[in-house]
Amino acid sequence: MIQPTASPNGALWTPSARFQHQSRLKHFIDHLFVKHGLYLRHYDDLWNWSVTNLDDFWEAVAAYFEIQFHTPYQDILIRPRHGMIGTRWFTGATVNYAEHIFRNANTQYPALLFASEKNRLRALSWAELAYQVGALAQFLRQQGVGAGDRVVALLPNVPEAVVGFLATQSLGAVWSSCSPDFGTASVLDRFGQIEPKVLLMADGYTYNGKAINKLADLGTLRQGLPTVQQIIWVPFLNPSALTPAGVILWEEVIRTPFTELVFTPVPFDHPMWVLFSSGTTGKPKAITHSVGGCLIEHLKTLALHQDVHPGERYFWYSTTGWMMWNFSVASLLVGATLVLYEGSPAYPDINRLWQFIEQAQITHFGGGAAYFLACMRAGLTPGKTTGLRSLRTIGATGSPLPPEGFRWVYESVRSDVWLISFSGGTDVCSGFVGGNPLAPVVAGEIQCRLLGCKVEAYDEHGEPVREALGEMMILEPMPSMPIYFWNDPNNERYRNSYFENDPDIWRHGDWIKITDRGSVIIYGRSDATLNRDGVRIGTAEIYSAVESLPEVADSLVVGIELPDGNYRMPLFVVLRNEYALTDELINKIKQTLKIQYSPRHVPDNIYQIAEVPYTISGKKMETPVKKILMGQQANRVASPDTMRNPGALTAFEHI
Secondary structure, three states: OOOOOOOOOOEEEEOOOHHHHHOHHHHHHHHHHHOOOOOOOHHHHHHHHHOOOOOHHHHHHHHHHHOOOEOOOOEEEEOOOOOOOOEEEEOOOOOOOOHHHHHOOOOOOOOOEEOOOOOOOEOOOOOHHHHHHHHHHHHHOOOOOOOOOOEEEOOOHHHHOOOHHHHHHHHOOOEEEOOOOOOHHHHHHHHHHHHEEEEEEEOEEEOOOEEEEEEHHHHHHHOOOOOOOOOEEEEOOOOOOOOOOEEEEEEHHHOOOOOOOOOOOOEOOOEEEEEOOOOOOOOOOOEEEEHHHHHHHHHHHHHHOOOOOOOOOEEEOOOOOOHHHHHHHHHHHHHEEEEEEOOOOOOOOOOOHHHHHHOOOOOOOEEEEHHHHHHHOOOHHHHOOOOOOOOOEEEEEEOOOOOHHHHHHHHOOOOOOOEOEEEEEEEOOOEEEEOOOOOOOEEEOOEOOOOOEEEEEEEEOOHHHOOOOOEEEEEOOOOOOOEOOOOOHHHHHHHHHHOOOOOOOOEEEEEEOOOOOOOOOEEEEEOHHHHHOOOEEHHHHHHHHHOOOOOOEEEEOOOOOOOOOOOOOOOEEEEEOOOOOOHHHHHHHHHHHHHOOOOHHOOOEEOOOOOOEOOOOOOHHHHHHHHOOOOOOHHOOOOHEEEOOHHHHHHHHHH
């Protein structure tokens, strides 16, 4: 039924007939033929069917993966009268995300593998995982945690974070996590919005061979999160150290007696977790996804678009503060062994992760595009020096991987590996475009638009275009779109984030080109959102920190994607009259951002300017400045009639 995709000139990899035949996507297509009489010759046929028959497609996905509904659904899809916000899926159905993970429990493969800069590789069996999840769930239950309550974690990428998430999900409670490299102000800006009952916190983390202690933050977090009734202390840095007063030790918690691991069914659209994505104004957006929406989306993407099979080992280098941590945990849904690594990817040297892949016999490895480019520039040839015999796929995300990055993978890692360039975001905790096991890999191109994702490129006239640069738009709802933003009356921030121009079209903020072959090229952000190493950073956070300094009167920051795959984040400051931009002040600004927020918030360069350009309505003109720094002329990026201070833009032409 599946015809080999015609390989365009320059294909770096083409799936063999055997590879296609054994793929889960091919099996799904055969299933559609047998069960539904659908004859779909090519991937394009399948994609067209999936986005024009949403009800039938998502019902078929639910049936194919045998999603367990404790109560049956009544309607697959109910749309509101106007717009996408408020779309409801599988109404009446109840499910539990953690229950679907533990369906894969077995004695043949471990559930987790873990290593760090300070810990050797170790395995956690499914029985051990179930025991710890059951004990923690019982402890949380004793603290009064139930469906809808929030459990939050300030943990490195360790097994305790996975246990915490699964225990929270088993109860129908809501999870949220931050990486410990976030400053306390950044953590409080996030967790403070959702009023958690329980906090899981580590004593610190390691990075580049250094131990970073977080004990000093405990009191600040306790005071800043008054709804927290219990703090569970995870002694990652120093297990033998004295336990701080007023907390309970992890080891004591997982000794909590329980009879069996039980799962609380919740409505399909029940909140699952809160992910944070910062905007240009206000506190970080508390993006809330549904249990059922993420369940069905993750099954589809990991099985059909990344071809993850039971027993394979799945590793995506991440922190607990990036949505790729949540997405990688979902690999347990499809029967994979989840692999975790905590620490720097370049300690003791940049070969570390490649050595870890060989040591852990990883099947699927993913990371930020910036990491692969750093390896390329360092002249690494891990395929020759390490072997990597187990590796079947490499995933790249976070920023566009340029053609030379693709070529480096095939020349220096493995010529027969499937490179999956994947792009989506915190907004859906998944991808919009990504891998296709039936299609070739072409340098610089993402293979396809994902099933059920009606992605188009729109020109300046609001018309869909092919083989031309356009804005990425999503024209149909997806189950894993946010159900709401936490504490967002009337969905105002939600609407302004994606639907400001049209309630029926999700504007994602990327420049893309869709080729005649159906592949996608992403050129970078079309808006002012900062996106460093795949982590979105709100300009509002940077302004809040920088403009709190007595020397700084005003500021503006932009992020610029360069053609070679690099990313630059310059900061522009207006200083008060008595100050000058000295090295001392530059270091002070950088340290303030690092301490209050995270190392990713630190700009590459800091420049002094006379004034920040503003619109008449008082908004900082970040996008026009970005366009000027990418080579456009000031008189072409904004009309002087729309500006409060028209002359302010021209200064950026000389930077």
